[in-house]
Amino acid sequence: MSDLRDLYQEVIIDHSRRPRNCGPLARHNHRAEGFNPLCGDQLTVYLKVADDIIEDARFEGTGCAISTASASLMTEALKGQSTAQAEALFAAFHAVLTGAPAPPDAVPLGKLQVLAGVQEFPARIKCATLAWHTLHAALHDHAPAVSTE
Numbered sequence: 219m220s221d222l223r224d225l226y227q228e229v230i231i232d233h234s235r236r237p238r239n240c241g242p243l244a245r246h247n248h249r250a251e252g253f254n255p256l257c258g259d260q261l262t263v264y265l266k267v268a269d270d271i272i273e274d275a276r277f278e279g280t281g282c283a284i285s286t287a288s289a290s291l292m293t294e295a296l297k298g299q300s301t302a303q304a305e306a307l308f309a310a311f312h313a314v315l316t317g318a319p320a321p322p323d324a325v326p327l328g329k330l331q332v333l334a335g336v337q338e339f340p341a342r343i344k345c346a347t348l349a350w351h352t353l354h355a356a357l358h359d360h361a362p363a364v365s366t367e
């Protein structure tokens with residue numbers, strides 16, 4: 219189990235140091251900004267959605283290793299997913315992090331599973347979910363800025 223934990227940590231460190239899909243997306247049609255005042259994490263999520271499919275997803279911002287790694291992993295997971303699949307992924311991810319019982323139809327987390335260990339650090343859960351809350355806002359074109367508070 220500790221080997222798995224080390225592997226998970228390596229993936230998180232790798233994604234925080236070399237975040238994927240980082241930088242603005244020129245041809246986006248959805249966008250939202252998120253802020254986690256508990257930690258100071260700040261990010262913008264850009265999406266290109268066509269026919270209800272997320273064709274491209276990018277983010278930019280400044281934050282701690284967990285928030286950056288989570289945003290990086292999220293953008294990788296989103297590409298090619300329908301908006302409904304993205305929301306289902308968020309629900310499953312959120313359940314794992316908060317220790318809530320998984321819904322019976324929970325979708326597999328795939329690589330996002332590496333962040334499951336964050337549930338042991340309640341103060342960091344909002345770092346891990348910030349990108350997803352921001353994604354949710356972007357999909358729904360809510361007010362431009364969301365806060366985890």
Ligand code: ZN
Binds near residue numbers: 254257281282285345
């Ligand atoms: Zn943070």
